[in-house]
Amino acid sequence: MKTIIAIAAFALASSAAASEPKITGTYSGFEYIAEAGDVVGVEITIVYSDSGYFALVQCAEGSPGAPSLVPATVDVSTVSFSLPPQADSDCPATQFQGTISKRGLTGTFKDTNWPGLLKRRHSYWQ
Template structure:
């Protein structure tokens, strides 16, 4: 009986310590960096879908993005980890079709996500001082 009490006390102690440690670990919360940002749109004349869509989701200690771009036909969505620093984000995309690969940095503003893409080999794309992705429902939810 004494061994049972000792083991039970030890197990209870381990559960309490684990619980306290889990509570002291900061978890990401909902905030301005999370949600869907998109400028995907359909062009009637050509039948093309063009633009970029990103959904940023929080996890316990980090965030992830579901990233999709389209330059006529939509690329496969890519799931990538995101570095967050306040309203600044950064992530790297490596996709199967290589259509939108690169390092992406962005700033969350009241208007949405200002996203700058740079090719891993070439630096910032010449035509882009960044594109604004509005905070809105996904293009695919229409």
């Protein structure tokens, strides 16, 4: 009986873990506007280390700004981080809050509705 209970508990835990989306990865909304020769959008890569999660964030409004690497807070499927002011970045110096799902990372920078959905895919630069 104990074996059956242990197997059932393991199966439940495994199915719950399998339903949670993988946090790490690249979420990109970058696109090339051929008529203008511009790159626009946001790309966020979430990585993990022994120091916790980090977000590599790059924004582009015509040409790509410098990327920022910042600590990220992850709670199940919610991701948040704050970007510092950076002269050569097109990203707003504010907090980002988002949720990861099977569709990608949906979130916004504080007091904006930008960027919205960033699909999980390879980096624009790959």
